[in-house]
Amino acid sequence: MLARDKRVPPCLNPGMDADTEGTLKLDIDGWEGPLDVLLALARNQKVDLRQISILQLVEQYLAFVNEARALKLELAADYLVMAAWLAYLKSALLLPRNPEETPSPEELALRLQLRLERLNAMREAGARLVARDRMGRDVFSRGAPEGLKLLRKARWEAEIYDLIAAYGRISARTRPVMHVVAQRDVMTLEEAIERVSQLIGARIEWSTIETFLPEGASGSYRKSALASSFVAALELARQGRLELRQKSAFAPLYLKASA
Amino acid sequence: MIAPDDLSRAVEAVIFASESPVSVEEIRAHVGAEADVAGALEVLQGLYAGRGIELVCRGNRWHFQTAADLAHLLRRDREERRKLSRAGIETLAIIAYHEPVTRAEIEAIRGVQISKGTIDVLMEAGWVRPAGRREVPGRPLTYATTAGFLTHFGLESRRDLPGIEDLRAAGLLDPVDLAMEHLMIDESESTEVETVEEDD
C-alpha cells in the first residue's frame, strides 16, 4: 500500500500540529469536497481507518470549518452541510442513546467510516495505477510503424435475369400504358334503394333481406346486390320507411315496412 | 558505462522507439557518450538476421523494418462479393439497351436521377466505359458496355439481349406490378443513397 499520494502536495501542515491540542492547521484550498477533508484528517490519526476515532474526526473537521470562517474564506455549501451533520452525529454519540432512533448514531458513524474506507481504497488504487509503467512515459511503442493495410475490393455481382427484369421494369414504368377498366357486374346503391322500397310495400310479414335480391342472382353480382340492398335498407330505415330486426350478430336480418 | 548486453538492449529500444532513423551520435545521446554503439549494432544485426524484422542502415542512420519478403502480408487485399443495387442494375440495363447513352438520357429513361456513385460502381465492376462525347451543346459524355459486361452476363453480343416483345412475352412488362413498382421506386432511391455513402 502506498503510504501517501506523492503527487498531491500535503495539505496538512505537520509543523503546526502541536500548537493547538487536538486540532490541525489545514490549508483551506485544494480540497475535493468534505469527504476529501475528512479522509485527510482520518489518515492523520495514523491508525487503520477501521480504528479511527469518529469523535476526534468530528472535532477536527469542525475546527477546520471554523478556521475557514475565521479567515473569512468562502466554503462551499456542502462543507457546511457536512459540518452540521457531523455536529449532529457528535451530539448523538455523546448523549444518552434514544433506542427509538434509527439509524443509531453508531450506524451513522459506521457508514461514514465505510465511505472513507472506500474513497481511500480508490485513491490508493489510482495512485498505484498512475505509478505503473505507462505507455508513452515509461514504455514506448514503435516510433514509425509501417502500418497494416487492408484494401477492400468489391467484386460486383449481378445476374442476366436481374438485368433484363430491370429493363422490363423501366419499360413498364415509363412506356405509355392504356388503362382499361373491365366492366363489372354490380348493383348500384341507387338501384338497390329503388328495388327495396318497391318490394317492401308488397310485404306484410317480416322477411329476410335475401328475399329482396333478384331471382337467380349468383356469384359476385349476388354479393354486390346483397351489400347494396343492406345499405339501402339502412338508408330506408333512417328515412322511417322500414324497420329492421336481427336477433344477434350474423343472425338473419329481417325487414318490414313501417306501420 | 553500460555492460555490453545492457547496451545492446538500450540501443535496440532507442532505435525501436524513434520516429525516424537515428545516427550513432543520436543513439549515444541516449545510451551514453562513451558507449560502444557500433559494437552493439553489430550484435543486434546478428540477432535479427533472418527474422521477421531487420535492423538496417541507410545513409548512416539506423532503423528497424519488416523483412522485405514479408511485405505482401502487410498489404492484404480482400475481395468482397457485392450485389448491385437496384439503381445500379437499372442503369446498367439502360446503358446496355441504349448505348451509347448520356447520363441525362439515362435519367430520362429511368424517370429518376442517378447519383454519381451509380455509374462509378458500374465502371469499377468493369461493365461500363465512357464512350466519347455527344456532339450537342455541353458535349455530354456517353457510356457504353464493355466486353467484360458480355462475358459476365454470358452474352455473345448485345443483340442477344431480349427485345421489348420478348420481355412482354416473358411477362416482364406485366402492368399488374406497375403500382407496386412505383411504390418501390422511392424505397430503392433511398437505398441507393446509402450504398453510395458506403462506397465513399
Add this chain to the structure above:
Amino acid sequence: MIAPDDLSRAVEAVIFASESPVSVEEIRAHVGAEADVAGALEVLQGLYAGRGIELVCRGNRWHFQTAADLAHLLRRDREERRKLSRAGIETLAIIAYHEPVTRAEIEAIRGVQISKGTIDVLMEAGWVRPAGRREVPGRPLTYATTAGFLTHFGLESRRDLPGIEDLRAAGLLDPVDLAMEHLMIDESESTEVETVEEDD
C-alpha cells in the same frame, strides 16, 4: 500453410508493422486463417524475453514495446504529457475497479460532484467509454474502461488492476449500503455465537 518458423517471422512482422495493438484474429487475417498464431506468439515471447523490446498482450491484443527498465534512457526530450488531475485519477480508478459504473455512483464514492470535463478528459485520452445504460429509473449512462486503457497502463486484463482481488475480498468494491447490510448480519451472527457460548 506456412511452416512454423516462417509463421513466427510473419506474425512478428505483422505485429511490428501495425500502428496499434492487434488481436489474434487480425493477425490471422494477414498470415492465414488456419495459422497457429497462439503458438507463434509463444515462440516470439520467448525470443524477446529480457531484450530491449518486449512482446506484450493487453486486453487480448498484442504489441511490441520497449522494456520498462529502459524508461530513463528513452524519456529524454520527450515532452511530458499533460498530467491527470487528482479528480481525473480518482474517477479513472473508480471506473476501472467498478465498471460499468454510473456518474452518480462515482460521485457517491468521491463524496463530491464530478465536473463535466473530468469524464471527457478520460474519454478523450481513449481510456474510458460509455458502456450502455443501467435499467433503473432515469436509465443513467454507465462508463467502462477501454482496451486503450489496458495498453496505456500495461495491464493484460482488468484482473491485473493493482490490488483488485484484495479490494474485492475486503468488500471495498461493494457500495456502502451493501457493506452495511453485511456488517449488520455479521454482528447479529456474532451475537448469536456469544449467546450459544454462554449457554454452554
